[in-house]
Amino acid sequence: MKTVVLGVSGSVACYRACDIARELMRNDCRVRVCLTHAASKFVSPSLFEALTGQPCLVSAFDEPEQGRMAHIDWAREADVVTVAPATANILNKLANGYADDMLTTLALAYDGPTVVAPAMNPTMFGNETTQASLRAIEARGASIVWPQSGDVACGENGQGKLAAVQDIVDATLGVLARSKTLVGKTVLITSGPTQEPIDDVRFLSNRSSGKMGAALARAALDRGASVVLVTGPTNTVLPSGATLVWVRTAREMLAAAMSHVGNSDLIFGAAAVSDFSPAMLVSGKIRKADGLPTVALVVNPDIIAELAKAAPASARVIAFAAEPNPDLEVARRKLEEKGVYAVAHNDVSDAGIGFESDDNELTLVTRDREVRSPRAPKIVCAHWLLEQTTLPN
Ligand SMILES: Cc1cc2nc3c(=O)[nH]c(=O)nc-3n(C[C@H](O)[C@H](O)[C@H](O)COP(=O)(O)O)c2cc1C
Known part of the structure; x- marks a missing residue:
């Protein structure tokens, strides 16, 4: 009862x-x-x-x-x-x-x-x-x-x-x-932006607020899961019931997520990982007086693709694709390129949803279906996403 x-x-x-x-x-x-x-x-x-x-x-x-x-x-x-x-x-x-x-x-x-x-x-x-x-x-x-x-x-x-x-x-x-649909399951979520330092005071980053990852963590906790939230720097309030792992760079995020992936049943790559990082970290502060700097970039590891390779065979890995248009082609391509179960496409050109906003609207692309969530607060989209991707107990 x-x-x-x-x-x-x-x-x-x-x-x-x-x-x-x-x-x-x-x-x-x-x-x-x-x-x-x-x-x-x-x-x-x-x-x-x-x-x-x-x-x-x-x-x-x-x-x-x-x-x-x-x-x-x-x-x-x-x-x-x-x-x-x-x-x-x-x-x-x-x-x-x-x-x-x-x-x-x-x-x-x-x-x-x-x-x-x-x-x-x-x-x-x-x-x-x-x-x-x-x-x-x-x-x-x-x-x-x-x-x-x-x-x-x-x-x-x-x-x-x-x-x-x-x-x-x-x-x-x-x-x-x-509330019991994820009891006994572990959900691993990467969330927020990464910061790639240029010097001791500057970094490369993006507009991710970490709200979608936080919402996913809350929704998974509400469903009875154990939740590991690997998060980049964010001011968003994160659920206290989750195991929080704070990271800064994409490489730190990869290392932290890899140490949990082996025990995970559902893995969401909601972080907006910086694709590039400066090839060299300048210690101190780059000065204007020294002339216009050239910042050479190197490609960062593809975290969700690495997690998909390392995940247990029974786990489901869901990537996010923040795209500047509603076209689903990139999401369909990522499905194969990253070897994931599904890609949640997020049209960030729409000011009412995506980055920084409280609402979202996702299109979930799997190999056999493409379904769209309601346009709703991120927590509602998070529950929708869990319903779409959770295997029956
Ligand atoms: C006849 C009457 C009806 C009320 N109906 C409502 C109501 O439907 N919704 C509401 O927010 N406040 C209503 N109020 C005001 C609340 O009762 C009041 O703000 C009270 O401090 C609420 O306390 P509580 O939130 O601790 O229950 C009503 C007050 C009276 C006298």
Whole structure:
């Protein structure tokens, strides 16, 4: 039996959390409800206790079992945390790591799959802060069940109405179903740019932000995998559950990835590896006064091709092709040249996706199919990519 912690915050749609709880129980889940103080003004904890047969948490100091810290205990035992309805306030608090009541403390102590279903007045929903918080929560791996458009309780019309109970239940059950698809598997991901030093203060690099590799790592962790993330320099927040290996140059990335490839079941080359590096590293700083320098370049190793050669026969290796156009020819060619299972083509000429952006749209090219992902946040594309490339257990 799976354990769902249902977080309920102070929206007028609170009453629908009762149906969500019951429907999850009908689907063989143990449901434990945690209410905010505002939510407890709308619906009594006693009602949820009667419906679920479980104690209900409200205050940060509630302790149904004495001597156990409930926020830690519940976080450890949860297979999924679903926050429905999620107020604007709770979204902003979740995005910023607040822990000033039981629900936010529990959420901060929990690092598994999360589902969030917002409900609020359309102006509150459209507010820049709310939108930024939602994007941040989604980028960290939460599944958002988007509110519907229509008449809302306050008399306005627009987006903000809590999604249908069935959609929230389906999203929760979907997250639970996928959470075990990579248990026992190791996923190796190269991510971010590489930096190839010219002198002690300058380097050759590219615009990769490392967001796609981070999203893949989060999605694989959510599915139960052990994840090794070999990353070039990046400011992107990386998932704490992954084994992180920081590197700088393409050669360092190759060495680090090669030391893990033998144990890997799925290998993603999401790093934007510099194709060239300066032939010579000048120590100190090249000076303008010394005249125009000539920087001779040498070709870097082809990391994904090397990994494909060294990977176990049962492993699947997926390369990325960041191309300045939508043409799939290069991706098709790379499939053979690099000896990989698939190539994820990324059209980086499209400003809305690819390098630095939060969204992506991938075309996966294998020997027998070419399929396109939705244009969606990178975490959604990452789950799509894992679905397309994961072998059934
Ligand atoms: C009648 C009433 C209905 C409300 N409905 C909502 C709502 O649907 N969504 C929302 O974000 N806030 C709503 N609020 C405001 C929240 O209850 C308020 O921001 C509160 O501080 C949220 O606390 P919580 O996030 O800890 O539950 C409502 C307030 C009242 C009085």
